[in-house]
Amino acid sequence: MSAVPPSPAATAHPQRWLILGVICLAQLTVLLDNTVLNVAIPSLTRELDASTSDVQWMINAYSLVQSGLLLTAGNAADRYGRKKMLVAGLVLFGAGSLTAGLADSTRQLIAARAGMGVGGALLMTTTLAVVMQIFTSEQQPKAIGIWAAVNSLGFAAGPVIGGFLLNHYWWGAVFLVNLPVAVLALVAVVALVPESRSPHGDRPDLLGALLSTIGMAALVYAIISGPVHGWTSSRVGASAAVAVAVLALFAWWESRIPYPMLDLGFFRDRRFTGAVAGAVLVVFGMGGALFLFTQHLQFVLGYGPLEAGLRTAPLALTVVALNFTGVAARWTARIGGPGAVLLGMVLMSAGLVSIAALAAHGYAGTLLGLLLIGAGTAIASPAMAHAIMSSIPPAKAGVGAAVNGTLAEFGNGLGVAVLGAVLNARFAALIPVAASSLPAALAAAHGAGERQRIVDAFSSGLQSSQLVGAGAVLLGGFLAAALLHRAQREEARADADVVAA
Numbered sequence: 001m002s003a004v005p006p007s008p009a010a011t012a013h014p015q016r017w018l019i020l021g022v023i024c025l026a027q028l029t030v031l032l033d034n035t036v037l038n039v040a041i042p043s044l045t046r047e048l049d050a051s052t053s054d055v056q057w058m059i060n061a062y063s064l065v066q067s068g069l070l071l072t073a074g075n076a077a078d079r080y081g082r083k084k085m086l087v088a089g090l091v092l093f094g095a096g097s098l099t100a101g102l103a104d105s106t107r108q109l110i111a112a113r114a115g116m117g118v119g120g121a122l123l124m125t126t127t128l129a130v131v132m133q134i135f136t137s138e139q140q141p142k143a144i145g146i147w148a149a150v151n152s153l154g155f156a157a158g159p160v161i162g163g164f165l166l167n168h169y170w171w172g173a174v175f176l177v178n179l180p181v182a183v184l185a186l187v188a189v190v191a192l193v194p195e196s197r198s199p200h201g202d203r204p205d206l207l208g209a210l211l212s213t214i215g216m217a218a219l220v221y222a223i224i225s226g227p228v229h230g231w232t233s234s235r236v237g238a239s240a241a242v243a244v245a246v247l248a249l250f251a252w253w254e255s256r257i258p259y260p261m262l263d264l265g266f267f268r269d270r271r272f273t274g275a276v277a278g279a280v281l282v283v284f285g286m287g288g289a290l291f292l293f294t295q296h297l298q299f300v301l302g303y304g305p306l307e308a309g310l311r312t313a314p315l316a317l318t319v320v321a322l323n324f325t326g327v328a329a330r331w332t333a334r335i336g337g338p339g340a341v342l343l344g345m346v347l348m349s350a351g352l353v354s355i356a357a358l359a360a361h362g363y364a365g366t367l368l369g370l371l372l373i374g375a376g377t378a379i380a381s382p383a384m385a386h387a388i389m390s391s392i393p394p395a396k397a398g399v400g401a402a403v404n405g406t407l408a409e410f411g412n413g414l415g416v417a418v419l420g421a422v423l424n425a426r427f428a429a430l431i432p433v434a435a436s437s438l439p440a441a442l443a444a445a446h447g448a449g450e451r452q453r454i455v456d457a458f459s460s461g462l463q464s465s466q467l468v469g470a471g472a473v474l475l476g477g478f479l480a481a482a483l484l485h486r487a488q489r490e491e492a493r494a495d496a497d498v499v500a501a
Helices: 016-047 052-080 082-102 106-134 140-168 178-192 206-229 234-254 264-268 270-300 305-324 327-361 364-390 394-430 438-443 447-500
Strands: none
Touching: 016 052, 016 082, 016 106, 016 140, 016 178, 052 082, 052 106, 052 206, 052 394, 082 106, 082 178, 082 394, 106 140, 106 364, 106 394, 140 305, 140 327, 140 364, 206 234, 206 394, 264 270, 270 305, 270 327, 270 364, 270 394, 270 447, 305 327, 305 364, 327 364, 327 447, 364 394, 364 447, 394 447
């Protein structure tokens, strides 16, 4: 049975825009931490005497816990109350940030990051679910666009804020900066956000929660371990095997119980599957290609972390401008959801091609690509998020937000891994005797000519990976638009049949 879309609310919440601001503030705490940490890694390595493995776990502990718990957190929000889980997420995230900022060993910092992952999972699922509850269906696209723009704002502001803090304070400041934001958001949530939950009171799906947590954590671990340990290593193979087996068992279990955590019937809705397919491919292409673009800015063009962050900012600022002004929402309303998804992803693909073709000519040649990607993201991402959320019953809004967050985590990790592998394969083919990384290869180079040849080979690898990312985004656009268009036609036909009867 296909998922039933939510019916439009008779009236919107009178303080909905103020509440949206509070929700975006809560979301910003998670986003800033993820991007700020990348800037702080050199300081953490030096001051905590962290090994490469320690640094990987500082990053991965958060990702593994958050991705593993997203579906469970979304289900808990639907069952026990989205406001309660939003408050719990802010408290856990704030406590984890305080512990991380005061940590004096790598083990303490890794444990704190894992605790922050629990809070992050609750925040990512509840914020979008609350948006769907307080706005009418007509207002939801604009509200989701603003929510999505905050994601881009966090992406742009994180490196800049992190660079400023590290220039003036010690590394712990990049975690402690979360505290005032979390406290302010907590007070505002308690005062303003209305409580909402599923009216059905389904029994908790404890086995489903356990299976989804283990399966998703194993899958993400396999993806992030592949580039480090090798895709054919026993560690990656074992993790992938566990993920496939456990997630298959999860799907079998969810299809046989009357109160599933994730109703597999959602996937029979073409609007849902179209948005899911598009979301995975767009995040795959965008996440991986932009991760590699920051390497180009630092390793090839020679910018520092703060300078690189500032030069990436036009992308995010374009998203913020188009969504906060409502321009992207008006375009979406004019051409429809499928058209918006296709237009946005064509623009993003063109932007990635532009960067691949022009990056060798310096930063000026990439600005056009960043602006195209920003415009495409502003149009396509909210349209896909709205398609996912509106194809799921209101009682399951938390689970819908969890699906949206899971797709982002999975697609981004897969994009970084696969496009990174494309880069490394091209680099190794051109420089067969190169070391395992660009800095190591440059350190072993003899003479300016050899150094330039190594940099050119790395640039060629980046270009190849950007083009693969562009192809993935374009494929996602056509696939998602086709499925969404077909779903719209079927809905229109069903409505016509009802009127005729």
